Amino acid sequence: MNPRTALPDALDPVVAICRDAAAAILDVYDGSEPAAVDWKADRSPVTNADRAAHGVLSAGLRSLGPDVPVLSEEGTEAEWDAAARASVFWLVDPLDGTKEFLKRTGDFTVNVARVEAGRPVLGVVLQPVTGQIWAAVAGSHQRGAWRLDPDGGVRSLATRVPPASPLRLAASRDHAGPLVEAIDRDHPDTVTLTRAGSSLKFCRVAEGAADLYIRDGRTMEWDTAAADCIVEAAGGRVCSFAGDPLCYGRAPYANPSFVAVGDRSLNWRRFISSTSDG
Structure with missing residues (x-):
């Protein structure tokens, strides 16, 4: 910063x-x-x-x-x-x-x-x-x-490029979800969790305190829009698991599963695919 x-x-x-x-x-x-x-x-x-x-x-x-x-x-x-x-x-x-x-x-x-x-x-x-x-x-x-x-x-603010080693993965305090918990379990040498609540997980990515935030649980558009803007403007990226930017103003206002990443070149898909395959 x-x-x-x-x-x-x-x-x-x-x-x-x-x-x-x-x-x-x-x-x-x-x-x-x-x-x-x-x-x-x-x-x-x-x-x-x-x-x-x-x-x-x-x-x-x-x-x-x-x-x-x-x-x-x-x-x-x-x-x-x-x-x-x-x-x-x-x-x-x-x-x-x-x-x-x-x-x-x-x-x-x-x-x-x-x-x-x-x-x-x-x-x-x-x-x-x-x-x-x-x-x-x-x-x-x-x-x-x-x-x-x-x-x-x-x-x-500027996101961290390249990411830390081990990678810092932002996670919710109480509901990180089974995917994130599996990533933490399956990649103990390459990933460490940093816990935060609400939109603060995005903010950790935007300021370089975390490298990645993965969310496969339920969220709504009002949960993410402001922080999405902050991560993107700081140099990172927020997208669905399909790689598309999140789109806002679409009823019923629910988001798809998404990632927020500080280094746009980071291969975040390897964590999702390896965990799914396991």
Whole structure:
């Protein structure tokens, strides 16, 4: 990472809105009363912190341009449909890692991406507990990724090329999945796991602290769009197991299995094929 004094102008208002959402989350996280929890149809939890951050983000992003719809995990189906019909929209996870929030690990984030023609061109991931922010732009006229530290420092991000030896594989704290666990078991001399929650796994790849993130479990578009932008802008790649970039704004908004890799020349397929063959 290299020092940089300022972010592109396009990122400043989005970062400010994400900070407001993080403050709303911390009001619940640091409050004297436990978070109020409900359960969705898929048995995933949603809390009053998720809803508070959703309200802040929806209002803030619409203030930047009311004609650009917001597709948020906590939004309505009508809002989802409006965003899916638009060529430009905001894709938002107000609190990515609600389970980590409830377990009080600190590994949860606010995720905001601007999507144009199916791909994220701006992304912000903010970790409320630390105040650390990862941000990127990946448009046709400007490209770059940065980390904003709590002390005010702003550093440009670059993925690690070549990768470390042994390879550092980012994995979820509790649900890495059978494929990643098999890779860890079958490649003890060439792979070491580094654990993180929510979108922080992508951020580890973007800043060079991890080389590879493999996900074959269920994820949704709002889980990945902002961090996808950050990894790509830092020099890495995010793609499906078929090698295609992830596309956003397609109902029912579920992602295929994917990888995020720091070194684009890394033969990540060897881990998937060797594990599958075994």
